[in-house]
Amino acid sequence: MTIVLTELSDQQQQSVAATREKVAKLHEELPRNELVVWTAGNVSERVPGTELFVIKPSGVRYDELSADVMVVCTLDGQKIVDGTPDRLSPSSDTAAHAYVYSNMPEVGGVVHTHSTYATAWAARREPIPCVLTMMADEFGGDVPIGPFALIGDDSIGRGIVETLRESRSPAVLMANHGPFTIGKDATAAVKAAVMVEEVARTVHISRQLGEPLRIEQSDIDSLYARYQNVYGQPGTK
Numbered sequence: 001m002t003i004v005l006t007e008l009s010d011q012q013q014q015s016v017a018a019t020r021e022k023v024a025k026l027h028e029e030l031p032r033n034e035l036v037v038w039t040a041g042n043v044s045e046r047v048p049g050t051e052l053f054v055i056k057p058s059g060v061r062y063d064e065l066s067a068d069v070m071v072v073c074t075l076d077g078q079k080i081v082d083g084t085p086d087r088l089s090p091s092s093d094t095a096a097h098a099y100v101y102s103n104m105p106e107v108g109g110v111v112h113t114h115s116t117y118a119t120a121w122a123a124r125r126e127p128i129p130c131v132l133t134m135m136a137d138e139f140g141g142d143v144p145i146g147p148f149a150l151i152g153d154d155s156i157g158r159g160i161v162e163t164l165r166e167s168r169s170p171a172v173l174m175a176n177h178g179p180f181t182i183g184k185d186a187t188a189a190v191k192a193a194v195m196v197e198e199v200a201r202t203v204h205i206s207r208q209l210g211e212p213l214r215i216e217q218s219d220i221d222s223l224y225a226r227y228q229n230v231y232g233q234p235g236t237k
């Protein structure tokens with residue numbers, strides 16, 4: 001049965017509208033942080049109080065993105081009648097985002113980029129070793145590699161879920177493709193995308209003059225616990 005946005009409850013329609021505004025605004029962070037070129041990358045967020053999520057339309061330039069063109073999809077990746085033109089297709093990664101939302105109920109936001117240094121590690125299919133306290137803080141260990149998967153069905157999503165279920169990391173480097181990140185909401189997922197590119201660059205530079213040394217696991221655990229539970233102001237991180 002096709003879902004029609006205007007047939008949802010007023011509260012659900014307001015939730016969709018607010019999520020569209022937020023996801024459109026968060027897309028600005030990808031070029032601002034130099035995580036994407038042209039139309040690469042995408043951000044999505046689950047719509048509270050619904051079984052829906054909002055994602056970028058495929059192939060639309062970042063300076064043409066707005067709340068009005070954010071596409072609303074069901075958790076199996078199907079576009080609903082959302083007020084956008086029928087011809088406006090959701091991101092080519094919609095199936096991947098949908099698979100994550102369907103299989104990781106704790107995830108509220110998903111981001112994909114091709115940021116240069118993180119994607120270079122993905123091309124080598126090499127996990128980023130946990131050699132920085134910022135990595136312990138944000139990723140709780142290495143940043144893992146996910147399997148090579150072609151776009152178009154749920155194989156990328158399946159690879160993301162299978163990898164991240166075995167890791168504390170909110171980022172996975174999909175082999176030969178690039179980073180996908182998750183979070184409790186889209187803001188957290190965008191932050192993870194920014195941070196994974198930062199640590200990928202730092203560790204790359206460090207390795208040019210020697211082999212960086214891994215932090216002891218007990219120290220990683222201690223740093224991760226502090227950062228996840230103490231750092232920053234209450235409710236923000």
Ligand SMILES: O=C(CO)[C@@H](O)[C@@H](O)COP(=O)(O)O
Binds near residue numbers: 092112
């Ligand atoms: O890497 C891919 C697909 O995985 C790119 O096409 C992606 O970054 C951007 O695609 P969309 O514009 O979101 O369809």
